[in-house]
Amino acid sequence: MPNASKLELLPAVDVRDGQAVRLVHGESGSETSYGDPLEAALAWQRAGAEWLHLVDLDAAFGTGDNRAQIAEVARTMDIKVELSGGIRDDDTLAAALATGCRRVNLGTAALETPEWVAKVIAEHGDKIAVGLDVRGTTLRGRGWTRDGGDLYETLARLDSEGCARYVVTDINKDGTLQGPNVELLRNVCAATDRPVVASGGVSSLDDLRVLASLVPEGVEGAIVGKALYAKAFTLEEALAAVS
Numbered sequence: 001m002p003n004a005s006k007l008e009l010l011p012a013v014d015v016r017d018g019q020a021v022r023l024v025h026g027e028s029g030s031e032t033s034y035g036d037p038l039e040a041a042l043a044w045q046r047a048g049a050e051w052l053h054l055v056d057l058d059a060a061f062g063t064g065d066n067r068a069q070i071a072e073v074a075r076t077m078d079i080k081v082e083l084s085g086g087i088r089d090d091d092t093l094a095a096a097l098a099t100g101c102r103r104v105n106l107g108t109a110a111l112e113t114p115e116w117v118a119k120v121i122a123e124h125g126d127k128i129a130v131g132l133d134v135r136g137t138t139l140r141g142r143g144w145t146r147d148g149g150d151l152y153e154t155l156a157r158l159d160s161e162g163c164a165r166y167v168v169t170d171i172n173k174d175g176t177l178q179g180p181n182v183e184l185l186r187n188v189c190a191a192t193d194r195p196v197v198a199s200g201g202v203s204s205l206d207d208l209r210v211l212a213s214l215v216p217e218g219v220e221g222a223i224v225g226k227a228l229y230a231k232a233f234t235l236e237e238a239l240a241a242v243s
């Protein structure tokens, strides 16, 4: 079992067309823009974040990339960075790791090129996390536009390959401020002994307290996006709530 006692918080900076944005249900075209990604990331760092969840949405959707800008953000941060979006082969993985990020999060590749993912898990250990982005119990890849198999079958396969950690996103909750899918998170934690980072739906400090109560079951951290940008609470308040 993971031995962390405190819920880690990962404020999110998702980048599309050079801007920090939030989506609803991860749908392209649902963006609300929040300005310069570096400014957003630095604001979370100043507020006390220990982690940044940094996503290249264009790379995830296949509509280009923000690689240079993302690399600048990752390199500028003094805090740990989890980097994701479009990391699907040796070149994109090498570029991501070269930013100095603490770990990368693989989504589509875990569904479409499992042999490659097994190889990089073996090579890079806990620098690799896998994003399990689900609707119901069906995984979604390519910007969450394509079905990619069963959550629990994929989880068992990745566990057997030594995957260190999972980032579990309920797409139906993401960007909606409707609260996290606690049942899903508990089910995933019951199915694996690897730590789980919860993503999607956080709307309040009470949601974070609920997620903190799941730490003994295996929830290690929570990604917080829309709630912070919409000022439902401050990051300082969030960190205090889970400390």
Ligand SMILES: O=C(O)c1ccccc1N[C@@H]1O[C@H](COP(=O)(O)O)[C@@H](O)[C@H]1O
Pocket: 014, 023, 025, 026, 027, 055, 057, 059, 060, 061, 084, 085, 086, 087, 088, 105, 106, 107, 108, 109, 131, 133, 141, 142, 143, 144, 169, 174
């Ligand atoms: O974070 C989002 O809102 C999001 C929306 C639509 C697609 C992907 C999204 N985010 C993250 O992107 C990576 C997956 O990228 P890839 O499939 O490896 O190219 C994963 O971390 C998603 O959670």
